[in-house]
Amino acid sequence: MIFGGIDIGSTAIKVALVDEEDRLLGARVAATGSHFHQNAVEALNGLLAEQGIDRAQLGFLTATGYGRKLFREADDVISEITANAIGAHKVGLAFGGVETIINIGGQDSKAIRIDAEGNVVNFVMNDKCAAGTGRFLDVAARNLEIDLEELGEYHFRLSGTPPPINSTCAVFAESEVIGLLAAGYSKEAICAGIHFSIARRIARLAKRVGIDRRVYFDGGPALNRGLAAAMEQELDAELVIPEIPQITTAYGAAILARETWSEENG
């Protein structure tokens, strides 16, 4: 029997499939777009087809993320915080166990504290704005006229001190970036400045739940190595970044799907 987790976020839809031992069989990341429901169905079916799995073999599907309640194909729903914790706990075991999780998503960021068994002990989310989220990076990349994927490289090309980005609002940061460009700062310097600005904000958030020696960092922006380096410095902790950082929450939902199925089927 196969089990699935689908994480419908503001920017991307993530699907993960596991077997009865919680082993990850495959995963897929797709854009949420404006027809998120259709895109979610396609992402799921596409992954099943790619893995050569028949829909009937899918024993249980758990949905999570902002769109979870609108995805009626799922057997159950779970909040993305709990799903993220379950996924990170499982992945983190290979790294010696993690108890602090930082997730940066498309429209929010969170810090979660779990115990050694993976239970959520405490969590905080950022305020209702895009500061310190993936959207912030998106806006900055557009201003700098570089690809989102290039931000990390630019970060490491800098020698010298990056300028501070003081705005905590994504909209104001945009004009701040334009101002810095006009003042003659290089794109490299501004990239690094942005990464440190986000890292500082996230570190403040994470302090509220307590930062462990080792911190699990996931969500799309965790692909940005420049940001990861800035985070490591601000947090003063070892970062654990999974291979595909976008899918931890979907993976957690899939594990929960397997658990629920096992409970219900003895």
Add this chain to the structure above:
Amino acid sequence: MSTEVSDIRARNRQTQQAMEAAAVLARIQTEFPDNPAGMRYFYDLFQKTYCEQSAPHGKPVIGTTCVQIPEELIYALDAVPVRLCNGTYAFDQAGAEFMPTKSCSLVKATLGFLNQELPAHLQGMRQVINATTCDQKTKAGQIIEQMGYEVHHLEVPRSKDSEQARDYWRHSVAQTARFLEQATHRKLTRRGLRTAIGKVARAQQAFRRLHALRREKPSVVYGKDVFLITNGYFFDDIDRWTEALEALNQELEERIQKGINAAPKRAPRILFTGSPPVFPNLKLPLVIEQAGGVIVADETCSSNRMLYDAVGVDEWFLYDMVDAVADRHLKPCTCPIFSSNIDRQRRLLELARSFEVDGVVYQAFAGCQVYEIEQQSVTAALTEAGVPSLYVETDYSPDDLGQLTTRVEAFLESLRSRRRRKRQ
């Protein structure tokens, strides 16, 4: 601004209030199955007062802005106290005209509400008693005065433990009694005050019975209904309110006999504390209960703190009674404005224990500094006692509803799994 334009704006805000109120009343009634029949009175009360035409009291009305204002004195002079603390988002936005943008929603909404034509149940209200509690409420008193109301500034000490504070407070209350005598052109009498104390005590007794019924496991009443009931106390005729609550209590007791619960057996039991839910801003309580939790107790000034502690009289002489009334409104008050507020922690821990709660939800309105500050010490005390808690900073705007729902659901999920682990 021409009168005509300001009239249109005021009417528009009233329409917005009616819309907010109707939406919340619909959620309260339709999203929860099998509400007690006795709640009908309260649903109708809010429907009439907020969405239709409210009924005048037929007696002089004195506006109040705080739980610490001794309502017994107002009743004793045959006037009606009406608590003006407002929960409407449209008035919160309108009130931003008077206060800095980052101030508390409740204070701004109260100002926005007062700065327009009053609804029928407040017709003729000229006097407002404003307590000098937090900075924002203290300064709001001045603004209300500028709107043309006669404002009595009830001076509240920032400490309640010292003998000086108690003396100061008793003087403040005595002064308020004199203000009220002048405002109503009546004389405070022993008999009048005794009757008033009895009237309020009867209402409190009904509340306490409801409070005790909330201990029941599984829960027999939802917190959204309790907040509606206690919010009704702000403005309803006190005797009618008490009778309606007594009838509801009776029905709830019968439901317990018949084994009819409000919330599912395993719904996480929540203790609610912090900035007060005031109708129609029942955003957070509704998010909690729609996500499958049930609020079984609260420590807020729109509910439990307002009604739990009664006047204790030693001697039925006028001045002893006035002092006793003063004591009721200071000593048991657990408002975070007080310099030392260990009482609040003690009360929360006691409520958490005796109501067998699974977790605490702490609401702080953005801009309400005292609740924001006290969050740290309260959370630390709860953590030490092994009680999980969720701190939520929010305001009247509906913008954060999606995020709030996710956070609350995650909190309830963690409480459920914690309970499962305990059982194992």
